[in-house]
Amino acid sequence: MSEDDDILRRRQLFEEFAQRYEQQQELLFFPKPNWTFPHPFVAWAALHDDREACWGPPARTLAELRMYALSWAIRSKVNWEDKINDKEIMEKWRAEAEKQQESLPRPEKLTRRMIDFVLEELPAYARLVDSETGIQAGPFDAIWFSDRLLSDDLVSALRTEALKLEDVPECLKDWHPRSNGQVLDLVHPSLYPVVYGRTHLRDSALVEAPGPDPKWEPARKPGESPAKGSFSHWISPDSAYYWLAKDSLSENHCWLPSDFSVAASGEVSLVSPYINNLHPRKHAGLYTIIQRVVGSFVPLFERVLSQVNGTDRDLLRHGQDDPAPGSGRIERRRIYAHMTGYPWKYIGTQVPCIWGEHAGEVRWPEEFENTEAMHDAINLLPEAQDVYNQVLERSIVPYSLRGKTIQCIIKLANIHLTPEKSEYPGGSWHVEGMLNERIVASGIYYYDEENISESRLAFRVTTTAPPYHQQNDELCAEIVYGMRRHSQPAQDLGSIVTSAGRALAWPNIYQHRVAPFHLLDNTRHGHRKIMAIFLVDPSLDPIPSATTIPPQQIEWVIYAMEEAHQDPLSHISKLPVELLHLICAELEDVEGSRYISRAMAEAIRLDLMDERKAFAHTREKEFRWSFDMCEH
Template sequence: MASGQEHDAKFAAILERSYRQTAEFEQPIVKPSWTFPLPFVAFGTSEESSRGETCWGPPPRTLAELRMYALSWAIRSKPDWRRKAKDATIMEKWREEATEQQITLPKYEKLTKNMINFTLTELAAYSELANNPLGLEAGPFDAIWYSDKLITDDLAQLLRTEVAKLEDIPDSEKDWHPGSHDQVLDLVHPSLYPIMYGRTIASTTNTTVAVPYEKSWKIWLSDDINAHCLSEKYSWLPSDFAISSNKPDGVAEARLVSPYINNLHPTTHQQLYCVIEQAIGAFVPLFERVLSQINGSEQDLLREWQKDEVPGGSGRIKVKYGFGTFIGFDRKYVGLRVPCIWASGMRDRGEFETNDQYLDAIEILPEAHEEDNGALKRTFVPYSLRGKTIQCIVKLANIHLTPENKEYAGGSWHVEGMLNERIVASAIYYYDEDNITESRLEFRVTTSPPVYHEQDDELCSKVLYGMERETHCLQSLGSIETKSGRVLAWPNIYQHKVAPFSLKDPTRPGHRKILAVFLVDPSIKPVPSATTVPPQQSEWALRALLEAQQDPRSLVSRLPLELIQAISAELEQVEGGRYLGRREAHEVRTRLMAERKVFLKAREGTVALSFNMCEH
């Protein structure tokens, strides 16, 4: 008869094959229409949880791999890093510095020789994926891209000149963002004059715009989340831009297809329209890089994360797909993507006199492959926007500091928009700054809970993933300097926030100015846009009426003056109709922002779920 040990091994092998086949062949009943991951959509149900919690992100990366990313980013942030990476002497110096700088760290925080060597040899892959003529560079983590060369000096100056027309208005008319303490000046903001479901009229049907809801969402969204991430009241209004099919590797040509950009008058700011078209054309190569690294449905991504070759979604850390834990009422087998820190079962803290002794007892730590194995290139599945019509939401805003108000406290963690707006990526051009300290944009991501390596083994989860009991399943992805002239793009599945900054010289004012473009998922059916939704600004309608009344070729000029005056008075005072006056638009914005604050609060507690280790 076979020994008990052999029997256990055979049983484990059977369970492992069953687990892998389930991961490989299970398909959702209805596949959603989107290709790219969204921050509002569940990635699946946690197989590691006996409670079957909804997962709102990929499996977490090990801290070891995140430290490898940090080392790589520190090197790639150096001037002329690409040339230096080809110099064997400099590479050896970097290797020595990386080793020396972690001497005082505990062993579970140190990068191994393999990790350092993998990171250094991977630099060649980063160089290959970049674009030298356009200055495209990979940022601190996958799918974050930037360039300091995309926008020419002439275009930047033209942007500053044209935006000055929006800034040069009486103080009483300036739109300081609510709650910003008169620091954030909104010049063009999508929360003003948004789509109002059930009220905003679509010109193609002459009926009100309906919430774009998909039946398949019921599978991917739980009922308690629907109420928070899907707005049934408001939506930001994008404009459509046709992207040229020429110059496949260069700056694209973008042409506005829609009649207007929301909150930017097409006649008054005609030149600014041209600048925005050129800027969006320049953003296209960055957007393509971002989309190429998140290309694939959630189910495709999940299957990859569950394979040996791509543990945790990357392949940098060696995998050990062995015994896991029997959990839940169905006693489902869970495989381990990385080795447990204990070779022969969890050690109890009570066995050791000090915490240092407990940590020193750790027997196994993650290990990387000896050198670059193509992990970075495997994440890159080229996606082109050339020849497509894309939908973009445009925003222009400034941050102003004064000697009386000289510190910007920083922003809050957030993603852009809500589910119905379908924003898949963001790009920001930092086109002007003066007299401010270094400013950075920080990133983090929501993950699923880590695999239980053994029941209630909190130390293992802390050492491997940086997650402890009752902490949110979030991982930091690093930050990047947002210096003047830089264009930065990233996927909307990453949360981001502006880090604090202040005046360099506290005796005089300073500012930072941005052009932001939010890209609607280009793989889906177009959402309602400025192509199908006429302007809702009553002042625009009034201006058009008065201009038509002055034009002898217009039929409006034949109307009696009394009728023109009556229509004008109605446009200025109307509420609840097709058009909004400025006062009502601000009231709508207040309600829209309140709704999104509820979403952000709910998301913090639900999407970024807490890592709770069950007592089985």
């Protein structure tokens, strides 16, 4: 190849890269919906002209994920926050970490700077520990937990009151459909949900499915368009994202939250007259407990929202001088490109290319005799910053729920194992709800367990495409980010043990999965019991709730009528019992009735489950879309 041909080829490479970078920037800065918090169904969108943009969290280098794993391994130790003040222990941890690197391939090793950075960051994590509640950071950003969030008396009361929901005849126990008789629902939002076009508001109007101008969106003047970037605009036909929003919205069902008022002190009180599927008279004691538990979770949720508010508020900033948000642990470099006859062009701040050149030759595995030779050819690998740079503190922008009315969806469920069914196979990767519910964070309290092995909750997240350095450089992307051509950019974020007494909260943009567990003693029964709280996005207008929708359970109506029949001051007490029963029977058959029988509610639940199963399957692309490394 002549010198002129070589210059021409390099010029073409530069032009291709510069053009691709400009196209990426156009997508990265396409107006993102201006919601405060990231939602799993808004993290990915297809724009006009077959262009794609992703507002998911930025991809992390494998090196940074390994740094998180090392940090979490240390912070999982008992009294770690005290031990970090002991220089001898810290040196022991450093030596152990360095020893663990010896047998690893070069690209997988943590360098001395990385290990030092992790150790230097530990005091920052220690300062985040709340001595009163025990709240501290978990395995990854915005995951928080505590092993002493609830007092012993509150936990005891929760166990006692929840046991009353279990203490019913076997024929009345609500084993979750398709759970192999292992999951017992005590309170579940899929039973008696909002059914669009059937469920009534308190003024008897029907609840309509979300659409271009749903009745439960803020009122607008005639002819006025919704604010650009708002939820209403996002689901309106003139939005570039309409088709995705429409696919993410159920046209049939929505879980029904209850409204809770959060005082300045953090104390929580129920605003709604009831919690769906939990009778307020029969279970008044549990109502009091749930309010206290929700109140205890307020500081957990505030920490979750504060960290996603800081890390992901501007989700993509690869073209700025500072490192991409949430990636401040890894050293990045200002990247320039230059060709003869062209000015130097600034093309971003990125992790350096492993080959040491930004637009040089692509290297292929076939070029190398073996893996070791390939690793030896690497000129640059990701490296940690020289010193700790307050990246943890900068990832948090405080957000308070005090003084707000929040909407929470409550769930209580048990997993029961028997000698005949001694193992729980684990769950699937999922996020909670659909776009209708706008769930922004999830919280779980594990209030009881017996005779089961250790169980974990694992997390992963779909990220934006990593900022690869040149087209087709698959080796670089694989070594730096663990992603190959056409792979799905979902990165594992670690896992956490879910032992009894642990409270846990995380953002709903993270997918989660229950790991398998089994009986310790196969001759005895075992169980695990949880209370879950799904937080509706508090930065958006409220969705239909138990405040605006009366109970739909026909059994509750019958119970109220039977109570009234026992009250001598009630006119209903004067009715013959037989007539009372006839009235109750007729309620189920009235066309357009606001009440739903148990049999109908169970049928609706199956429809809801089928709809969401199909949704999860068809929208998997949004959670794990393909990383192509190529422009066409």
